[in-house]
Amino acid sequence: MKVSLPKGTKDILSEEMRKYRYIENVFSEVCQNYGYGEINTPVFEYTELFQRGVGETTDVVQKEMYTFNDKGNRSLTLRPEGTAGVVRSYILNGMNSLPQPIKLFYMGKMYRYENVQKGRYREFTQIGVEAIGSLIPEIDVETISLLNTFFNKLNINDLQIRINSIGCKECRPKYNEILKDYYRNYLDDLCDDCKIRFEKNPLRLIDCKQHQCMAISKNAPYLLDNLCDECTDDFNKVKEGLDNLGIRYIVDKTIVRGLDYYTKTVFEFISENVGTQATICGGGRYDQLVEMLGGKPTPGIGFAMGVERLMMEIEARGVMLIEPKFPVLSMVTLGEAAYKFSSRIIDELRKEDIFVDIDVMGRGLKAQMKYADKMKSKYVIVLGDEEIKTNKCRIKIMESGQEKEISVDSIVNRIKENKI
Ligand SMILES: [Zn+2]
Numbered sequence: 001m002k003v004s005l006p007k008g009t010k011d012i013l014s015e016e017m018r019k020y021r022y023i024e025n026v027f028s029e030v031c032q033n034y035g036y037g038e039i040n041t042p043v044f045e046y047t048e049l050f051q052r053g054v055g056e057t058t059d060v061v062q063k064e065m066y067t068f069n070d071k072g073n074r075s076l077t078l079r080p081e082g083t084a085g086v087v088r089s090y091i092l093n094g095m096n097s098l099p100q101p102i103k104l105f106y107m108g109k110m111y112r113y114e115n116v117q118k119g120r121y122r123e124f125t126q127i128g129v130e131a132i133g134s135l136i137p138e139i140d141v142e143t144i145s146l147l148n149t150f151f152n153k154l155n156i157n158d159l160q161i162r163i164n165s166i167g168c169k170e171c172r173p174k175y176n177e178i179l180k181d182y183y184r185n186y187l188d189d190l191c192d193d194c195k196i197r198f199e200k201n202p203l204r205l206i207d208c209k210q211h212q213c214m215a216i217s218k219n220a221p222y223l224l225d226n227l228c229d230e231c232t233d234d235f236n237k238v239k240e241g242l243d244n245l246g247i248r249y250i251v252d253k254t255i256v257r258g259l260d261y262y263t264k265t266v267f268e269f270i271s272e273n274v275g276t277q278a279t280i281c282g283g284g285r286y287d288q289l290v291e292m293l294g295g296k297p298t299p300g301i302g303f304a305m306g307v308e309r310l311m312m313e314i315e316a317r318g319v320m321l322i323e324p325k326f327p328v329l330s331m332v333t334l335g336e337a338a339y340k341f342s343s344r345i346i347d348e349l350r351k352e353d354i355f356v357d358i359d360v361m362g363r364g365l366k367a368q369m370k371y372a373d374k375m376k377s378k379y380v381i382v383l384g385d386e387e388i389k390t391n392k393c394r395i396k397i398m399e400s401g402q403e404k405e406i407s408v409d410s411i412v413n414r415i416k417e418n419k420i
């Protein structure tokens with residue numbers, strides 16, 4: 001058998017994994033400071049959840065889901081995004097009876113059958129938050145602020161924040177009619193997907209990236225210009241709230257977001273770093289999603305971002321400074337008795353949470369020295385029967401090449417207290 005890797009997947013090796021952990025740690029800390037608790041939902045759910053929660057007409061549901069029947073002939077789908085699962089959990093666990101809002105963050109693998117390109121995989125990692133239960137725009141402001149703080153902690157300070165409102169169940173249907181009136185004149189020129197969108201989800205017409213459709217969309221009426229009073233008020237409050245915190249943003253009437261469940265505030269964080277403009281993170285309000293999935297009418301807001309895409313951004317900027325860990329001490333041993341003695345020292349230090357190393361390959365003395373050097377150990381001690389008998393050994397400080405004589409029974413304490 002010849003092993004290979006399915007297209008669109010990748011191994012995350014140790015060095016890269018350290019960067020993932022770093023991003024996760026920063027994200028987790030920022031989220032917790034904003035009052036969010038972590039949630040971990042299953043990687044697969046009933047297909048229906050995503051069909052309803054993400055939207056039948058979206059590309060994600062129509063083209064990109066990993067859907068399969070299990071042995072009990074139930075249709076399951078690998079989650080293509082995080083929100084539907086979190087909302088499902090909110091409903092099933094009765095979180096509506098707890099003090100609101102419920103603020104949750106997550107990090108995990110998602111799956112979409114997409115065209116593979118740089119920074120885009122079919123199995124990918126997303127981090128995101130959901131704040132469920134608050135109807136007022138202050139939570140929108142807080143969510144954008146959280147995201148802004150997160151990027152600042154990663155030393156990314158120049159992202160452009162774009163916001164828009166895509167209305168509510170009052171003003172959006174009216175706008176859809178205005179939109180359809182506009183597009184009706186160009187129906188024959190639209191792409192096949194858009195012909196379906198025209199009937200099922202007109203708002204997404206604006207979002208189409210096909211050339212012929214983009215040309216038509218240029219002059220389409222905007223939802224922001226057709227909001228109801230409540231949506232206009234809320235959007236103004238979001239802008240005021242961001243101004244109040246000194247967060248700079250621009251209003252971009254073209255943002256609609258790709259998923260069906262968004263209402264009112266939507267936002268994107270855009271990078272101009274890699275030449276072309278690219279969305280690093282997007283999110284928005286979803287005031288009807290909980291109800292759509294069978295819960296009581298409950299508003300919510302959240303965002304998600306792909307960690308792989310974020311990683312590209314971080315690498316292009318060279319802003320991540322994570323030092324790999326090196327052993328504090330490598331024990332080099334000669335003979336079985338010395339090995340046993342040394343492994344007890346190593347064991348004791350490891351229990352004190354100190355990174356120390358000893359040969360487990362049966363290497364000879366010279367090869368052990370070479371390996372300790374390669375591992376970039378800070379100190380190396382060579383121990384044989386003679387050293388144990390006289391209780392004297394030499395510790396080598398690898399950086400300077402300097403050697404010192406110390407007593408064997410002081411090794412553990414000296415390393416622990418970093419006194420050489
Ligand atoms: Zn409205």
Ligand SMILES: [Zn+2]
Pocket residue numbers: 190191192193194208209210213
């Ligand atoms: Zn189109």
